Amino acid sequence: MAAIAGVAESDLGEVAPKNAMQLQAEAAREALGEAGLTFADVDAVFSAGGDGFAPSMAVAEYLGITPRFTDSTNIGGSSFVVHAGHAHLAIQAGLCEVALITYGSTQRSAASRSLGRSGGMRGLAQFEGVWGLPAPVGPYALAASRHMHEHGTTAEQLAEVAVATRKWASLNPKAFMRDPITVDDVLASRWIAQPLHLLDCCLVTDGGGAVVVVSRERARDLPRSPVWILGHGESHTHLGISSMPDLTTTPAAHSGAAAFGMAGLTPADVDVTELYDSFTITVLLTLEALGFCGRGEAGPFVSGQRTAPGGDFPLNTNGGGLSYCHPGMYGIFTLIEATRQLRGECGPRQVEGASVALANGTGGVLSSAATVVLGRD
Amino acid sequence: MTERAFPVPDAVTQPFWDGVAEGVLRVQRCVACGRYVFYPRAVCPHCTTGELEWVEATGAGVVHAFTIVHRAPPDYRDQVPYAVALVELDEGVRMMTRLVDVEPADVAVGMPVEVAIRGEPRLPYFRPAR
Numbered sequence: 492m493a494a495i496a497g498v499a500e501s502d503l504g505e506v507a508p509k510n511a512m513q514l515q516a517e518a519a520r521e522a523l524g525e526a527g528l529t530f531a532d533v534d535a536v537f538s539a540g541g542d543g544f545a546p547s548m549a550v551a552e553y554l555g556i557t558p559r560f561t562d563s564t565n566i567g568g569s570s571f572v573v574h575a576g577h578a579h580l581a582i583q584a585g586l587c588e589v590a591l592i593t594y595g596s597t598q599r600s601a602a603s604r605s606l607g608r609s610g611g612m613r614g615l616a617q618f619e620g621v622w623g624l625p626a627p628v629g630p631y632a633l634a635a636s637r638h639m640h641e642h643g644t645t646a647e648q649l650a651e652v653a654v655a656t657r658k659w660a661s662l663n664p665k666a667f668m669r670d671p672i673t674v675d676d677v678l679a680s681r682w683i684a685q686p687l688h689l690l691d692c693c694l695v696t697d698g699g700g701a702v703v704v705v706s707r708e709r710a711r712d713l714p715r716s717p718v719w720i721l722g723h724g725e726s727h728t729h730l731g732i733s734s735m736p737d738l739t740t741t742p743a744a745h746s747g748a749a750a751f752g753m754a755g756l757t758p759a760d761v762d763v764t765e766l767y768d769s770f771t772i773t774v775l776l777t778l779e780a781l782g783f784c785g786r787g788e789a790g791p792f793v794s795g796q797r798t799a800p801g802g803d804f805p806l807n808t809n810g811g812g813l814s815y816c817h818p819g820m821y822g823i824f825t826l827i828e829a830t831r832q833l834r835g836e837c838g839p840r841q842v843e844g845a846s847v848a849l850a851n852g853t854g855g856v857l858s859s860a861a862t863v864v865l866g867r868d
Numbered sequence: 869m870t871e872r873a874f875p876v877p878d879a880v881t882q883p884f885w886d887g888v889a890e891g892v893l894r895v896q897r898c899v900a901c902g903r904y905v906f907y908p909r910a911v912c913p914h915c916t917t918g919e920l921e922w923v924e925a926t927g928a929g930v931v932h933a934f935t936i937v938h939r940a941p942p943d944y945r946d947q948v949p950y951a952v953a954l955v956e957l958d959e960g961v962r963m964m965t966r967l968v969d970v971e972p973a974d975v976a977v978g979m980p981v982e983v984a985i986r987g988e989p990r991l992p993y994f995r996p997a998r
Contacts, residue, residue, distance in 0.1 A: 607941025610871050617875035617885075618907045621991060622966045623944035624952045625937060632935035633954055640933075640977035682949075685936035685972075733907070733954060733964045738933055 493582040493590075494710040494717030495575070495865065497525035498827040501699035503816040504667050507600035511541050512553055514595035514699030519554060522701035527714045528589060533703075535560035535587035537574035540594055540820045550593050560587040566727055567854020568767055570594075571702070571823035572861035575850075576723030578704040588706045592826075595699030596818035604695050604819075619731045625684055628692060628770065630732035630856035632684035635772040637738040639686060642787035646686055648794055649771040650677035653690050653813055655799035656768060660810025662800060662840035667696050668814040691771040693812035693821070700823040702830070718830045721756065721847075721866045724749025727859035735857060739787075741773075743780035743851055743860035750849075750862035751782075758782045761864070762845040763832045764804070765825035767853040768811040777851055781862065805842045808832060822852030826863065833867045872943040874989040881908045883922045893927045893983045893992055895959055896920040906961035927983035928997060929957040936972045951975045955994050969995040 499521035501514035515538070523529060536558045538546035547563040550556075560581045564573055571592055578590035598604055606625035608616075624630070638644045654674055660666035672690060680689040710717040726745035729735045751757055758781060768774045775789035783804070784792040798806035807813070809828040812821040829848035831837050848865045877885040887894035896905040900918025912918040934953035937944070944950075951967040953975070967975055968984055980997035987993065 605941070606939065607873070607943070609873055609943050611876040612873050613876045613878065615907065616873075617877065617881060619964050621873045621875055621989065622952050622964055623873075623937060623940055623947065623950065624935070624964065625939055625941055628939070629935055629937065629952060633933040633952075636935060636977060637933040682936070682938040684938065685949075687935075731907075731964075733962050738954075 497522035497703035503698040506697040511595040515593040518701035535590035537592040539565040539570035566859035568820040569852030569854035569861040572852035590704040644790040648790035650674040652771040660814035666810040666815040693817040698818035722750040722754030722864040725861040746860040746862040747781035754864040825850035904959040932956040
């Protein structure tokens, strides 16, 4: 067994003049502090993204850590959920005891997002990068068009997700966008890539986070209740959207089944769910892939503000990538919020009595997925 | 203004782009298992063992999914709105493309389309089937 012993965000939103490494370092210090640990206790380092080459090396160097387990796996925004699973495995194997997972980005301050590249396109991009499809929203819009065609899913149903998520954000003082919105507001917002409107899309913010995973032995004397990793899974089905086997089935179908299988639980056992909501369609597809509803049923499933505060399916209780923060690779924030919910620390947005939580990251263009099922004592 | 994206062929993909230059749409087929492959590869992902040969596609297919782009990458902003689609060819493979000779509002999933090679850079666009 392994437990999440500490979680923290860095400053979020617009953090200039701070840089991405500083965000990770500050989050790491705070997350370790929650666990009563220091940099010297860390013997495994996991990171992805950040400033480029070999992020786990960069983080370890900055914090003065010489790990005996290291992992810079980058499969997009799901990477940190993958890292939590890998940390669990490494701890189980006796290869390490205290694993630090970090991420940081200043993409908003740096205005580093771009919808596409110019010039010569090599490799896969010679076929997918020459059509003016904005990345990453375009591929998600393609999947949305297919889901609408196959299942009659509507723009109003997609908008329900954005509206419900904003309600959660209004309860989170750290959320970037907290003013209420309506389904009509979403539908009236400008098109980005039909059928997705501006308010179907996640934010572009700065931010960072850290998660500390420790062995059962280390978890015995934590300052806060341990949050146990009960099961995890990971998969990917493609890199480019042209090669996605089924545009409406994400690899969370594989990662979720593996995670539930390991945990010995089913979707019905989950009290609170934190999904990577890069776009509203991502949420619908992921709910289906994880088995929370049947194939093609996610539109009706989220209708009537079912996922909002007070609804019977609490989802993305921090306000998600749609309204809380989205520094490019959001996955780590699903772990942070799931942990806080299980500790009962979430104040006005706390899901009462939550004892099982699910965190799911999605990476690339619906390309990769990683699922972690968490529980408390 | 930067240079708009253009394909850079490599040794494996050169026959595809040579075909486009000649006005022909080509895909690969496995000599062992008979299945079609796109994008071009050096090995057959279906059966592992077979060699891949180049064959001329019918050029016909249907729109499998599409989006109307309104917020375009920088080099394409003068062209909005336009339709980018995944087309499923008769051969069963999917290809990303831009739909031409059609109003964006008239595009639908399932619409029959055919290849229309044109433009600079020269690319395999698709248009409604005639």
